[in-house]
Structures are given as C-alpha cells and as structure tokens.
Amino acid sequence: MFKKALQDHPGSGLKPLHQTDLLRANATAPSKPQSQPQSGGVKRKIEIAGSSLGSLHNAVYFDENDFDDDLDLDEPQPLIAPRVNGSTIPETVTYPSLDTSRIGQSVYGNENLADINYPDLPSISQEAAVPPSSIQLPWSSSPPAHFQPPVKKPRTLPWTKEEEEPREDKKKSFVTPKRSKPAEPWNKSESTIKAEQKELRQEYKKTQKSDRKPKQQDSKIARVFLSDEQKAVLDAVVERGKSMFFTGSAGTGKSVLMREIIAKLRNKYRKEPDRIAVTASTGLAACNIGGVTLHSFAGIGLGKEPVPELIKKNQKARNRWLRTKVLVVDEVSMVDGDLFDKLEEIARRIRNNGRPFGGIQLVVTGDFFQLPPVPDGSNREAKFAFAAASWTTCIQHTILLTNIFRQRDPEFANMLNEMRLGKITPSTIEAFRRLSRPLDVNDQIEATELFPTRAEVDGANSARMGRLSGEVMRFNAVDSGTIQDPQHRDRLLSNCMAPPMIQLKKGAQVMLIKNMEDSLVNGSIGKVVAFMSEDYFDSYKENDKNFTDDATASDDERAHRARKKLKPMGYKEGPASMARKWPLVSFLQPDGSERHLLCQPETWKIELPNGEVQAQRQQVPLILAWALSIHKAQGQTLQRVKVDLGRVFEKGQAYVALSRAVSQEGLQVTRFEPRKVMVHPKVVDFYSNLVSITELNKSKTSHALNPDDFDDEDF
Numbered sequence: 001m002f003k004k005a006l007q008d009h010p011g012s013g014l015k016p017l018h019q020t021d022l023l024r025a026n027a028t029a030p031s032k033p034q035s036q037p038q039s040g041g042v043k044r045k046i047e048i049a050g051s052s053l054g055s056l057h058n059a060v061y062f063d064e065n066d067f068d069d070d071l072d073l074d075e076p077q078p079l080i081a082p083r084v085n086g087s088t089i090p091e092t093v094t095y096p097s098l099d100t101s102r103i104g105q106s107v108y109g110n111e112n113l114a115d116i117n118y119p120d121l122p123s124i125s126q127e128a129a130v131p132p133s134s135i136q137l138p139w140s141s142s143p144p145a146h147f148q149p150p151v152k153k154p155r156t157l158p159w160t161k162e163e164e165e166p167r168e169d170k171k172k173s174f175v176t177p178k179r180s181k182p183a184e185p186w187n188k189s190e191s192t193i194k195a196e197q198k199e200l201r202q203e204y205k206k207t208q209k210s211d212r213k214p215k216q217q218d219s220k221i222a223r224v225f226l227s228d229e230q231k232a233v234l235d236a237v238v239e240r241g242k243s244m245f246f247t248g249s250a251g252t253g254k255s256v257l258m259r260e261i262i263a264k265l266r267n268k269y270r271k272e273p274d275r276i277a278v279t280a281s282t283g284l285a286a287c288n289i290g291g292v293t294l295h296s297f298a299g300i301g302l303g304k305e306p307v308p309e310l311i312k313k314n315q316k317a318r319n320r321w322l323r324t325k326v327l328v329v330d331e332v333s334m335v336d337g338d339l340f341d342k343l344e345e346i347a348r349r350i351r352n353n354g355r356p357f358g359g360i361q362l363v364v365t366g367d368f369f370q371l372p373p374v375p376d377g378s379n380r381e382a383k384f385a386f387a388a389a390s391w392t393t394c395i396q397h398t399i400l401l402t403n404i405f406r407q408r409d410p411e412f413a414n415m416l417n418e419m420r421l422g423k424i425t426p427s428t429i430e431a432f433r434r435l436s437r438p439l440d441v442n443d444q445i446e447a448t449e450l451f452p453t454r455a456e457v458d459g460a461n462s463a464r465m466g467r468l469s470g471e472v473m474r475f476n477a478v479d480s481g482t483i484q485d486p487q488h489r490d491r492l493l494s495n496c497m498a499p500p501m502i503q504l505k506k507g508a509q510v511m512l513i514k515n516m517e518d519s520l521v522n523g524s525i526g527k528v529v530a531f532m533s534e535d536y537f538d539s540y541k542e543n544d545k546n547f548t549d550d551a552t553a554s555d556d557e558r559a560h561r562a563r564k565k566l567k568p569m570g571y572k573e574g575p576a577s578m579a580r581k582w583p584l585v586s587f588l589q590p591d592g593s594e595r596h597l598l599c600q601p602e603t604w605k606i607e608l609p610n611g612e613v614q615a616q617r618q619q620v621p622l623i624l625a626w627a628l629s630i631h632k633a634q635g636q637t638l639q640r641v642k643v644d645l646g647r648v649f650e651k652g653q654a655y656v657a658l659s660r661a662v663s664q665e666g667l668q669v670t671r672f673e674p675r676k677v678m679v680h681p682k683v684v685d686f687y688s689n690l691v692s693i694t695e696l697n698k699s700k701t702s703h704a705l706n707p708d709d710f711d712d713e714d715f
C-alpha cells in the first residue's frame with residue numbers, strides 16, 4: 001500500500017520516511033514510565049549555542065488568557081470544522097459496491113420479475129391491477145421509499161456535504177423560486193404581480209450577494225496532496241489507532257497533517273463527535289485548529305494542585321474524560337512536562353483504566369526546537385513534555401517529518417535547519433548577515449516586523465497608524481453565545497485572533513486572519529485601500545475595473561471616479577451609501593500580483609459537539625500587520641518578514657521568527673549573532689536520540705516503510 005502511495009504521488013519528493021521513535025512502549029504499564037526515550041541507534045552530534053537570557057522570560061509575549069481556567073466548559077469539543085489554510089483532499093473512499101441497476105425500476109415491465117416467486121395473494125380487481133407505479137402494492141412488505149424514483153445525485157463524501165449542498169440549494173431556489181401554482185398572467189391582480197416582482201428581485205439580490213463574497217473557509221482553498229510520510233502518519237493514526245507524536249522542522253506540514261487527521265477522525269466518529277478532543281497548548285494554537293486549550297479540556301484551572309484535588313475541582317470534566325477516545329494535542333512544545341504527567345494520571349483514575357492515559361489514543365504534534373513551555377512564575381526551569389515520566393509509555397510512535405514545504409529553496413531550508421539545531425556554520429552566519437539589507441520590493445507592502453513582546457508590537461503598530469492621515473474607522477466585534485457571564489465569555493474569546501475592537505485607516509497594513517480562498521488565506525498581508533459599503537463595492541467592481549488598481553489615485557479620487565461612472569448607469573446615492581462601510585483591502589499574492597477583498601465580518605465560534613455555541617465573535621477578519629508578535633506568528637507562513645535578533649531573548653524564538661519566511665528574498669535579519677540562536681540542550685538530546693527510518697532500515701533488512709511498521713509487535 002505504501003508502494004502504491006509512492007506511485008500515486010510522484011511529486012511528493014520520494015524521500016524515505018524518517019520514522020524515528022521505535023521506542024518500545026509498554027502499553028500496559030503506566031506505572032513504570034521512563035524519563036528519557038531510549039536511543040534506537042545512530043546519534044547525531046549537535047553542538048549547542050546557548051546563552052542564559054532566561055531572566056527575560058517574564059516579558060515573553062503570551063495572551064494573558066492562553067492558559068485560562070475554563071471551569072464551565074462543558075465539552076472539550078470546539079468550534080469550526082478544521083478546514084483552514086491548506087486543507088487536503090481526503091483520500092478516496094471506496095463504498096461497498098451496490099447494484100443500482102434495479103433501484104427505482106418500475107415493478108411492472110421488468111422481464112426479470114418473471115423469475116420472482118410471489119406469495120399467494122388475494123385476487124386483485126381489474127381496476128386495481130394497473131396502479132400508478134408509485135403506489136405501494138397492498139401485499140408488498142417494502143416501505144414506500146422503495147417505490148420512489150432513483151436518487152440521481154451522486155453520493156458525496158460526508159465532509160464535503162455540508163459545504164456543497166447548501167450552495168446547490170441556494171442556486172436552485174433562485175432558478176425555481178418556491179411559488180404557489182402560477183395563475184394565468186391575465187388573471188393576476190396588480191398586487192400579485194408586484195409581489196412576484198419583489199420576490200424575484202430579492203431572489204436575484206440574494207444570489208448576487210452569495211456570489212459577492214468568497215465563500216469562507218476551505219471549500220475554495222487549494223487542496224494539498226499529502227506526502228508519503230504524511231500519509232503514513234495519517235494511516236497509523238486513523239486506521240490503526242496508534243498513539244503518535246509527529247514532529248519536524250518548521251514548514252514540514254505538521255499543521256496541514258494535523259488538520260487532515262482531525263477531519264478524518266471527525267468523520268470516523270461522526271456519530272459520536274465528543275469522542276475526539278481537539279486541544280492545543282495555548283488558546284491561540286487551539287483556536288487555529290478549532291479546539292480548546294488542554295487546560296480547558298481537562299477542567300483543571302491552572303493545574304497547580306495535586307491530582308486528587310484537580311479531579312475534584314471540576315466534576316463536569318469527568319464526563320469529557322470518560323467519553324474521550326482520542327486526544328489531539330497541538331503545539332506540544334509549550335506543554336509543561338509535569339502537567340502532562342498530571343493529565344495522564346487524571347485520565348487513568350477517572351477512567352478507572354490502568355493503561356497509559358487511561359487507554360485514550362494520543363495524537364500529538366509540535367517541534368520542541370520552537371517555543372518552550374511558559375515558566376510558571378517559580379524559578380523552576382521549564383520542563384518539556386518529552387521529559388514527563390509518562391511520555392514514553394503514552395507515545396507509541398514518534399515520527400520525524402523531513403520534507404520541508406514552506407521554503408522551496410534548499411539552501412535557505414538548510415540555513416534554517418542549522419539554526420534550529422543551534423549548529424551554525426560560518427558560511428550560514430555570513431549568509432544570514434547578508435540578509436540585513438532592506439527588502440527590495442516594488443509595491444507598498446512592507447515586511448512584517450516580528451517582536452518578542454506584545455508591548456513592542458503595539459508600539460510599532462500604533463506609531464505607523466499615527467503617521468497615516470485620514471479618518472480612523474473603528475470596528476467593534478459583536479460577541480454572543482450561550483455563556484452569559486461576560487467575563488467568562490471574554491476569556492474564551494480572547495483566544496481568537498480577532499480583537500474585540502480594531503481601528504483602521506486607509507493605508508494601514510493588515511493581515512487576513514481567516515482562510516477565504518486559495519490565495520487569500522490566514523497570513524495574507526495587504527493594505528487597506530478604501531472603506532465602502534457592500535452595494536457600492538458591487539457596483540464599482542462591475543463597472544470600473546481601474547477603481548482600485550490605480551495605486552496613485554487618492555481614495556477620494558477613486559470614489560469620485562466610480563460615482564461618475566456609475567451615475568449614468570442608474571446608480572443613486574441613497575440609503576446604500578449610508579450603509580455600513582467595510583475595509584477594502586489589496587492583498588499581496590504569492591506570485592506578486594494583488595487581489596482586492598471587501599473584508600466583512602467573519603465568525604469565530606466556540607461550539608460544543610451538540611451544536612451549542614458557547615461563545616461567538618463576529619469581527620472583520622483583519623489585524624494590523626506592520627508588526628506581529630513571534631507568539632502570534634508561530635505557525636504562520638509569511639512572504640515578507642523582518643526580525644531584529646538583538647531583541648530576542650528566549651530559546652527557540654529566533655528560529656520561530658526566521659522560519660516564518662518563505663524565501664531569503666523575503667527576509668530581513670538585523671543584528672544577527674550566533675549567540676542569539678539559543679537551543680535547549682535537553683531538546684538537542686531528545687532529538688539526537690531519535691533515529692531516522694533510513695538509519696533504522698540500514699540496521700535491519702532494507703525495506704521501504706509500510707503501515708505494518710506501526711504494528712504493536714514492533715514495540
């Protein structure tokens with residue numbers, strides 16, 4: 001099957017999968033965990049470039065509610081379907097073959113019916129002998145549905161259904177609007193005709209509106225084909241129910257793979273959605289995958305107390321622990337090791353099951369070379385999750401993804417990899433130093449500057465806003481949900497990228513924080529070029545192509561030009577021009593071209609599996625983007641980035657910041673100093689104990705990785 005996957009996927013760089021782990025986890029002995037994974041073979045020698053700037057920890061930028069106490073959250077399950085940037089085509093699903101040739105055939109006129117032995121029946125009158133074909137025969141045991149004509153619509157995959165069906169219906173409702181039996185035209189009263197015209201106008205308007213805005217979420221997002229190593233992990237998790245940790249450099253597609261795994265798991269457990277708990281270490285990371293924080297899921301508040309107290313703390317969470325079959329944890333590098341052990345014990349105790357994590361399947365991802373756990377205020381050194389006593393017993397397989405997608409330039413990818421490991425060669429140092437020059441761009445989009453602290457980000461963005469002339473437009477979020485306590489709701493919603501209020505001006509540089517279309521995704525950077533109502537936008541878009549393309553024209557000139565053009569076409573200044581105005585943003589595309597989008601409010605939801613929306617925020621999907629915190633940038637892919645390494649103080653920060661860039665051309669680095677590239681020695685140790693599948697294969701008989709490599713007997 002793996003070989004077939006190789007054939008099917010020629011473009012995926014047919015590199016061997018680097019499966020590392022191969023630690024033999026004792027699936028039934030949770031009480032004897034190992035503190036370090038065993039080495040399975042060849043070790044990489046990695047030098048450490050470190051420095052003790054840890055005293056600056058307290059200033060590290062995190063959203064204050066990232067580790068919130070969410071005692072009332074009833075269910076672990078969130079939100080939005082996990083279809084965001086770069087979602088992938090689900091693998092083909094083969095349904096059992098079905099002989100459809102006879103479905104819906106009339107019970108009469110079918111020669112094969114002669115072969116059927118009917119039961120003895122009471123005689124039927126001549127009149128009743130030829131009923132309409134849709135009438136159920138009195139002696140038939142078939143339900144009426146069997147006499148309906150065949151359903152011509154092809155079967156759709158469950159995860160595409162939700163998105164596709166409503167659109168179809170919408171179109172249909174325009175083509176054939178629901179109406180009572182048409183009267184003869186000459187028989188209609190004037191008011192009936194007027195009502196019909198109004199209905200048609202409304203239908204038309206509705207259709208126009210639905211075409212106007214790119215359908216949000218992932219239906220239009222370019223599908224990504226998983227690489228072979230990604231597919232192997234997907235298969236092991238979804239089909240074989242393995243507990244896995246998959247890791248790899250920045251840009252190796254961990255998040256893309258995780259989204260696909262979640263989609264597949266949700267489909268697998270579609271009848272019992274609360275069997276999957278989707279969580280992440282921070283609120284921001286959780287929001288990005290449509291989940292909740294690990295703390296919220298576990299119902300443990302800050303999790304400082306001993307386990308028995310934590311169990312008592314939130315009885316509502318008991319049910320969640322009991323129901324969960326799969327626990328997904330994203331951005332695990334920021335999960336504290338002691339917390340991991342506590343959760344493991346809580347799971348075992350509540351579920352009264354002695355297996356690791358009480359028998360829950362773990363699906364964990366992250367890169368320990370990126371941001372570490374947040375210090376808890378005590379002087380205790382951060383403890384990584386892999387250092388948890390129960391880590392090796394809970395994680396059956398560790399997979400190292402090696403195919404880097406974000407940086408296509410191998411030279412740049414290699415520079416970043418050296419930085420990740422803290423082993424930077426003189427030529428790489430030189431190459432990074434050469435990147436101190438300003439970026440050579442011929443449009444108005446500047447590089448987004450990444451800072452470690454929130455104060456620096458706010459300062460830089462407000463300074464740039466202050467330099468712009470023009471009216472400030474303020475956009476307040478509309479929050480709602482079943483949670484009535486405003487503080488609790490705010491706490492939940494603080495995990496959204498969308499702020500409660502954003503002020504914008506024409507010329508402001510912004511980042512899109514929702515996936516809209518394949519080239520307008522979370523992370524796209526653009527400039528606000530105007531503010532206008534939806535109707536106005538439609539009218540000018542249709543009639544004046546140059547309206548937004550002329551970069552030299554002032555906004556007033558553009559608006560004036562558009563009005564002049566629209567007037568003869570019947571456009572009237574009226575209520576429409578009084579309507580709410582939204583930011584029109586010109587976004588930079590990866591190919592260098594521009595695209596305009598009228599950014600109207602989008603919705604972020606915290607939704608329970610039963611469909612109850614606990615908290616919801618509607619806001620324009622934009623944040624200011626001259627500057628961004630490294631924390632918020634984690635996980636993003638950015639075309640133009642500027643980083644001042646003189647400011648970074650935390651291990652992993654420099655690597656996270658620089659690895660957001662897709663190319664050297666789009667990266668400016670100032671004050672590059674090798675000592676600023678800090679790597680935690682324990683992380684180096686952990687990764688050096690991982691053995692690639694290539695090395696493993698060399699030591700065993702040579703064979704390509706196949707799904708059987710994940711069978712239990714290997715461990």
Ligand SMILES: Nc1ncnc2c1ncn2[C@@H]1O[C@H](COP(=O)(O)OP(=O)(O)OP(=O)(O)O)[C@@H](O)[C@H]1O
Nearest residue numbers: 086225226227250251252253254255256405406635
């Ligand atoms: N199989 C794939 N084919 C093509 N592009 C891919 C594939 N997987 C991921 N990508 C692209 O590579 C980029 C990085 O992917 P992703 O964000 O998932 O990486 P990551 O490992 O999570 O990185 P980070 O550690 O920085 O969060 C994205 O632009 C994504 O669309």
Ligand SMILES: [Mg+2]
Nearest residue numbers: 254255256635
């Ligand atoms: Mg990621």
